[in-house]
Amino acid sequence: MKRFIIILMGLITSVVFAAGNEQIQLISGAMTMIDVPFAIKACSVSNQEVAKVSVLSEKQMQVVGGQAGSADIMVSGETGNIFYTVTVTGDIRGLYRELSADLDFLPELEITPSGSKVVVKGEISSIPKLDLYQKVLNFYQGSVLNLVVFRPKPEVMKQLQNTLEQAGYAMVKEGAVFTPGDLLIKSVGDTVVVSGKVYSPQDVNKIKEILDSQSWLSTSSSDSRKVRALLNIEVAPEMLELGAVYVGLDKTQLEQIGMNFMEAGIPITFSAGYSGSIDRRFDFHRGGGGYSLGTNLNTVINLLGHNTNSVFRHAGFLSFSSKDQDTSRSLHNGGTLKVRLNGTEQSALESVDYGFTLTVKGGLTGKDTVTMEIEVTMSSPVLMENDDYDLKSSTIKTIVVCKLNETVALGGLKELLQNNGGPDGMPYLRHLPIINWFVAEKEVSYQDKEFLMLISPQLMxxxxxxxxxxxQELRDVDENAVEDLLAGKRKQRRWFRWLRW
Incomplete structure (x- = not known):
């Protein structure tokens, strides 16, 4: 009875052991390499007369076929176990007959025995047939020399082109001069070559993902089961210029902006990185602080200048290449304070920058779309009781997605000023042209003012x-000068009329 139970347990174990095993077919004396998906800790073989296993590296082992028969291999690792069943055939003709029967749905292939392997040659042009062929070949790995080439039919290449066109790329003919967004696909031998020019490194990654999503294509040279896709794509060295303008508004002007833009037919949307709803005014607190305006920077400035008594300060420009999207560029508006280290006369002077710093990283992510990581830092030196200086700073970080030549309005800068100590704590900030209007008063009413930044990316x-x-001061002077000039002309005309009368 005990012996019967042991035999029964062995049979059950062998059935369970083989149920989910990966199958390997070998000729006696042939060998194959197996890649394991985890680090190998231990390896055991049920019958070493049939299969011999050698661990070559942390995740790879070699299996050599011995005498005819089958053997189970268990590979153990920290994350689990994996099982293989090795079937060894002593007669190459037997393997040839089995493989020929399994591939009878592909009469276009030539199957011949050669030494200790079976050689398969020919061309396949159908994706479903290619998938079936690869599944059959996986069972015979190590015993078959695969010389089959996949030659995609014209409709297969057309389907790939349609997929790329739907992703926003234009297909061009061979010999055409590439402009950003153009692609050319052609089959060269057993390789599909994708050439062209794009706007950003993200485009290259996007194209690579599309190619790898095809069941018959792979951009990896290590995947021998699929057709190799070779990318020959250039990222256009487009230079971008980012203009920045600071705008000062009072509460009444702020409430009128949204209405003025909408009445002018300018679309308003929330910029990326913010959330909220849009009404007929800008709410830079409830909405988080960012709006995208569907027009260029000069139009926004002209509309604000015409309908409000806004204060404008030009912050400057940032220029960067769209290819260098991981490199940040900075624009500093402020000053530099020289401070002695340790507060002694013998100490070296250290430069401490203060004011507003705009840092931008990003570039084109399409033919007319720009994605930017924007960081605005406000810093102010504060004199401590021991005559040392402390640098107070606050930072706003956001991601902005907008169209070329359109404008993004960023709020939250007023809070940066508030966080840096109020009017009494800003002796240095009063000398910065871009914000002296904001902090020049002895008692600043922050609740009645808003400080915005307008930024607009353009191709250089x-x-x-x-x-x-x-x-406003210059406008008042101009208006007074014009009025004085007109009054003088009217008076002059009256004098000449009196003489002639």
């Missing part, structure tokens, strides 16, 4: 200069 080859309207 198409960039237009920023045109700021005159300040």
């Amino acid at each position: 080859t198409q960039a237009k200069p920023i045109e700021l309207p005159p300040s």
